[in-house]
Amino acid sequence: MPTPVAGAEISRLLTDPLVDDSDGPGQIEALLAEAPRIRDVARQTALTERFLAPALAGLEALFQALRAEVDASLQVQQPSVAGKPYPLGQCMRITTAVQRRLGAVDAAGLSPQAARGHRALTVFARAGGTIHRAWGDLRGEYFQNALLIGALYVDVANDTVVPTKPKVEIRPFAQAGFSPIADHRHYGRIAERYWGDRIFPNHLLPALAPYLPLIQLGPTGRVSLGPTTSYMLGLTLSGRFAPSEEALNAPPLPGALFGALAAALNGRGWTLPQDALEGRAEALAACERYRAEGRHHSMTSLGRALLAANKANGRLLALTIADGDGDAAAGRLAPWSRNGPTPIHRLSPSPT
Numbered sequence: 001m002p003t004p005v006a007g008a009e010i011s012r013l014l015t016d017p018l019v020d021d022s023d024g025p026g027q028i029e030a031l032l033a034e035a036p037r038i039r040d041v042a043r044q045t046a047l048t049e050r051f052l053a054p055a056l057a058g059l060e061a062l063f064q065a066l067r068a069e070v071d072a073s074l075q076v077q078q079p080s081v082a083g084k085p086y087p088l089g090q091c092m093r094i095t096t097a098v099q100r101r102l103g104a105v106d107a108a109g110l111s112p113q114a115a116r117g118h119r120a121l122t123v124f125a126r127a128g129g130t131i132h133r134a135w136g137d138l139r140g141e142y143f144q145n146a147l148l149i150g151a152l153y154v155d156v157a158n159d160t161v162v163p164t165k166p167k168v169e170i171r172p173f174a175q176a177g178f179s180p181i182a183d184h185r186h187y188g189r190i191a192e193r194y195w196g197d198r199i200f201p202n203h204l205l206p207a208l209a210p211y212l213p214l215i216q217l218g219p220t221g222r223v224s225l226g227p228t229t230s231y232m233l234g235l236t237l238s239g240r241f242a243p244s245e246e247a248l249n250a251p252p253l254p255g256a257l258f259g260a261l262a263a264a265l266n267g268r269g270w271t272l273p274q275d276a277l278e279g280r281a282e283a284l285a286a287c288e289r290y291r292a293e294g295r296h297h298s299m300t301s302l303g304r305a306l307l308a309a310n311k312a313n314g315r316l317l318a319l320t321i322a323d324g325d326g327d328a329a330a331g332r333l334a335p336w337s338r339n340g341p342t343p344i345h346r347l348s349p350s351p352t
Helices: 005-015 024-034 041-077 091-102 112-126 184-195 230-238 242-248 255-265 276-292 299-316
Strands: 131-138 142-149 152-155 169-172 198-201 214-217 223-226
Touching (some): 024 131, 024 230, 091 131, 142 184, 184 198, 230 242, 242 276, 255 276
Antiparallel strands (some): 131 142, 152 169
16 A cells, blocks of 8 residues: 655655766666667668578567467466456567567477578578667557668567467568557557547546546556556656657546546545636646756656655555446446547547
């Protein structure tokens, strides 16, 4: 159960002096490294055409073999997520496991076809080819984790949404429709389509809002502050809190929702605004203040914010916001309708 230290952590965001975060910019770049982009496109394309294109069948055999290996352990460790059987909903877990296993392949145990793919990949890497995991928007439909290998898009968890699909898909990155998340509206649009979430501005905890500007209401009524993905945090910091400011510059959080969430945190050491209108003003002011203080360069402040957010989410996740009679004190709201509160990503078009 969260203790009053959570409120103290939020207060420190406003009052504690910054420490020397001399490597802050470098760490922010590391957060953004998950963006689905090919670095040095000309070189990676040339290396891909030279070493990998002639061995595509072998590469597919290699990743099929690695996927079979990780499936054997992952399915036992976590046979289901949110009531869905493995591999549904386990894209990142599978992709990360395959990436890790790729660095420890015993070539002697591979089939001839897979061994050919492994040899091609090894020569490619030695020549300067890149291999990294990326996260982003896949064709406007999903949040996707995939491997980018040179100029190839390699999805080693292709069956985690539709289980009848092949486990592995390899295609040119340029044809994959895999793009970076541009802003919080873009994030909200995919979250609603993919997860069934409703996305609202964080006018509840203004001191955290510059880092976590959204409140995510899931289809089962679960609530959390977010987004907490590495890339989205990097986007916020690299943008000097402007991405959060844009998201927070929205109509106030609906009163019934604000009341239900505030009741869950009340008396737990949190300093809460009187209402969503006050919370909106304080959240926007916090963005300006943190920017002036240079906190977008500080990984220390980010760490404090995430610690506090984790404690807040511990309380909020114990609450269920469900369709019903609108009794906010009981944690219930009237059904969301087309005429109801406007999710944040619908307020204006995303930048092109």
